[in-house]
Amino acid sequence: MAESTPSPRGTDLGDLLRRLRRRADLSQRELAARAGVPQPAVARIESGRAADPRYRTVERLVRAAGGRMRVDVEPSAAEQPTAAEQPTAPEQPTAPVPHDDMRDRAGRRYPAHLDVWEVHEPRDWPGAWWAEWYSLPARLYPLPLPPATYRLNRDYRDERREREAVRRSVTVRRVTGPAVPATAWRFVAELRGGELIGELRAHEESPHLRWGDGERAEEREAVLDGVLVLARYRRLGIGRRLVQTLLEALGPVRVRALTEQPGISFLHACGFGIEASRPAAMRFEASVSGARRRRW
Structure with missing residues (x-):
């Protein structure tokens, strides 16, 4: 045998x-x-x-x-299946634990059911209560930074996982059709089910219409009208993806925008710079007829 x-x-x-x-x-x-x-x-x-x-x-x-x-019984040598009858290898029942190779200072694994991330600076660690208010050199940290960390709060964990899933699955597409003029652009960010979570609108503007110095092809400009992202999905890079998609679609056309805080920091993150040569913008507000004036 x-x-x-x-x-x-x-x-x-x-x-x-x-x-x-x-x-x-x-x-x-x-x-x-x-x-x-x-x-x-x-x-x-x-x-x-x-x-x-x-x-x-x-x-x-x-x-x-x-x-x-499930229990599988290995066949004997006489009962070995042919190549055509060979069963396929069983699929893994679940995805691997992403941080299974990480260890704490004592050499122990981190909890498998938690989301673990590496700590490179104080702001990466929820336990660094001093990180938001003080700029301290490493030698003055009240506590040493751990190699990695996690949060025990289940609600925070679920929200973080949902946001990461949205970051991976969101798609950006251009909207065209009779409702969008040929000199305008509209891009939307959607989830897999078609839920709209972000939108960008822009339109073309020729400088010669404002300055009266003649139209040249290289003077075409696009004005960024606005970028909107649902509050729960902000800080995931969706707004920057919308802007980047617009810039790739326009090519060499210059894009400008007028904004207030916190839009200034957002446009800086998207690569926009302040142009001091343009006249300052003035804000006009028309009063509503019949409205009572507020007294302070």
């Missing part, structure tokens, strides 16, 4: 459990409570220190994390 060899499709049980916990957004303690298993047992399995955990224990943990158990 030929000697059977172990299956090459082995499973790292600890890695699998950490993946399932991350997908279910459960800590070790929460998973242990759901499965009715002591939390130290979960820690030993994930760290690889449980050499031979009981099948029933593993099944309870996997089911509590939303997974399913």
Whole structure:
């Protein structure tokens, strides 16, 4: 009888459990409570220190994390399938934990269900309470910076994950049609379901209409009318993507804009500079007929 060899499709049980916990957004303690298993047992399995955990224990943990158990029996040498009958390798049940190779100062893994990021400066660390008010050299930091950090607040975590998903999935397209003149541009930022979360509008303006010095092709200008992004999706780079898409569509045409704070910092981030040679803008406001004047 030929000697059977172990299956090459082995499973790292600890890695699998950490993946399932991350997908279910459960800590070790929460998973242990759901499965009715002591939390130290979960820690030993994930760290690889449980050499031979009981099948029933593993099944309870996997089911509590939303997974399913399946047992495959390796065929004998005489029953080996042909190449055409060879089953495909099973797909990974969940995405890997993105920070699984990171360790804290004690060499321990960070919690699998949390979002962990590296700390390079005080503003990267929520525990750096002094970072917003003081500019201190590293030797005067009240606390040493950790190599990485995370937040325990579940609401903050969910919001952060949603925003990152939006950043990856949002698309920008140009809107054309009878409602948009040939000398105007409209770009929108949308989610996969078609939800509108941002918009940019601009129009072409020829300088000779303002200054009366004759029209030349190189004097064409585009005026940025406005960029709007839903408040919950701001600071994700969506506005800058809208502006960049406009600039790529215009090519060598100059683009100008008038704005107030906080639009100034936004336009600076998009590569706009202040042009001091242009006359200062004046603001006119017409009073509403019949409105009462406010007295201070």
